[in-house]
Amino acid sequence: MKGVSSTKPAQRMEGLPPYLFLELDRIVERQRKAGHDVINLGIGDPDLPTPDHIVQAMKDALDVTENHRYPNYLGSNAFREAMADWYRTRFGVELDPVEEVVGLIGSKEGIAHLIWAWAGPGDVVLVPDPAYPVYQTVTMLSDATPYPLPLVRENRFLPDLRAIPESVLAKAKMLWLNYPNNPTGAIAPREFLAEAVELCRRWDILLCHDAAYAEMGYDGYRAPSVLEIPGAKEVAVEFYSFSKPFNMTGWRIAAAVGAAPAIVALGQLKSNLDSGPFTAVQDAAIAALRENPQAVFDRMNAIYQARRDLVISRLQAMGIPAEAPAATFYVWFPAPRGMTSAQASAFFVEKANVVVTPGRAYGEHGEGWLRIALTVEEPRLKEALDRMARALAD
Numbered sequence: 001m002k003g004v005s006s007t008k009p010a011q012r013m014e015g016l017p018p019y020l021f022l023e024l025d026r027i028v029e030r031q032r033k034a035g036h037d038v039i040n041l042g043i044g045d046p047d048l049p050t051p052d053h054i055v056q057a058m059k060d061a062l063d064v065t066e067n068h069r070y071p072n073y074l075g076s077n078a079f080r081e082a083m084a085d086w087y088r089t090r091f092g093v094e095l096d097p098v099e100e101v102v103g104l105i106g107s108k109e110g111i112a113h114l115i116w117a118w119a120g121p122g123d124v125v126l127v128p129d130p131a132y133p134v135y136q137t138v139t140m141l142s143d144a145t146p147y148p149l150p151l152v153r154e155n156r157f158l159p160d161l162r163a164i165p166e167s168v169l170a171k172a173k174m175l176w177l178n179y180p181n182n183p184t185g186a187i188a189p190r191e192f193l194a195e196a197v198e199l200c201r202r203w204d205i206l207l208c209h210d211a212a213y214a215e216m217g218y219d220g221y222r223a224p225s226v227l228e229i230p231g232a233k234e235v236a237v238e239f240y241s242f243s244k245p246f247n248m249t250g251w252r253i254a255a256a257v258g259a260a261p262a263i264v265a266l267g268q269l270k271s272n273l274d275s276g277p278f279t280a281v282q283d284a285a286i287a288a289l290r291e292n293p294q295a296v297f298d299r300m301n302a303i304y305q306a307r308r309d310l311v312i313s314r315l316q317a318m319g320i321p322a323e324a325p326a327a328t329f330y331v332w333f334p335a336p337r338g339m340t341s342a343q344a345s346a347f348f349v350e351k352a353n354v355v356v357t358p359g360r361a362y363g364e365h366g367e368g369w370l371r372i373a374l375t376v377e378e379p380r381l382k383e384a385l386d387r388m389a390r391a392l393a394d
């Protein structure tokens with residue numbers, strides 16, 4: 001007799017926080033069923049297609065029958081060499097393609113698996129708040145303890161590393177950073193990254209940098225790699241994703257690069273769980289890196305920058321003190337009229353049929369903030385902001 005426990009998920013699932021988008025989804029569904037035209041500004045997923053030359057490279061790669069077999073678990077040699085070449089050209093960082101690069105089925109996969117490979121019971125994982133939720137949820141699934149690092153406007157959405165108690169640093173195994181940042185749109189000055197590297201070297205902490213938005217920047221801004229900091233490669237791993245810069249979210253391709261012990265541990269765990277990214281997708285990613293990637297970034301950044309400027313000026317016209325982000329395709333702004341982020345988000349769905357993400361979904365310190373994703377074409381963005389302005393004026 002196993003009783004009811006055999007009909008329930010494992011206990012570790014109970015620690016997962018409630019999914020705050022769920023209530024929003026219900027409201028959206030209700031509005032759509034009632035025949036309303038809902039504009040969704042909540043999705044951090046590029047609306048424009050993958051560039052043609054990358055799609056063509058994939059088509060060509062599909063004709064190579066060798067590609068139909070199991071991929072190399074850790075990424076093909078050609079893909080890992082292309083990543084190493086790219087880091088040299090783009091960041092001036094030298095990587096050993098065998099020891100210091102691993103191919104991923106999207107960086108989300110690698111982020112989750114690295115936490116599982118590196119942290120366990122008794123370990124602390126330093127996690128920004130607000131943040132991409134995976135850092136915290138997988139820390140909890142790994143039975144390690146997340147320690148929140150508040151990202152507040154007064155500190156330009158950088159964690160105050162000096163405020164972390166020594167007792168916490170002594171137990172910390174990983175420090176997660178993500179710049180340019182989702183959801184705040186903030187960027188990290190090189191001095192901050194250097195401070196983080198220095199802290200991690202002193203306390204023997206693995207510095208994990210999620211660089212999903214590394215190629216997204218406005219007014220000429222180009223984000224650095226954390227591996228550019230001298231001495232970083234001994235303590236730091238960086239996640240480089242093709243998803244956002246090349247409009248390739250559906251393809252599932254990324255790489256983790258940096259500190260060999262972490263890359264090895266990640267590869268070892270992964271080889272027991274998956275079989276690496278589809279080789280044809282890796283071939284397409286190689287084409288993305290080899291065939292003038294900067295032209296793709298420039299074109300996309302110009303589009304997002306125009307959308308950003310439109311959103312910022314409209315929000316400011318509503319009396320909302322929104323600041324233009326230097327990077328990412330997110331605009332992070334305070335909820336109007338002192339509403340909580342959930343109240344404001346529900347207000348805009350109900351009164352304007354516009355979905356904006358409640359900042360609270362990214363952590364406690366996201367409370368009182370909202371996020372707009374610039375992944376909607378300009379006429380629809382204008383329409384959404386007109387409606388939001390009307391709702392607020394009522």
Ligand SMILES: *Cc1c(COP(=O)(O)O)cnc(C)c1O
Pocket residue numbers: 044105106107108109132178182210212241242243244249253254
């Ligand atoms: C979108 C996003 C990811 C996921 O990237 P994939 O490579 O598509 O898995 C990771 N981190 C952050 C902060 C993101 O916004």
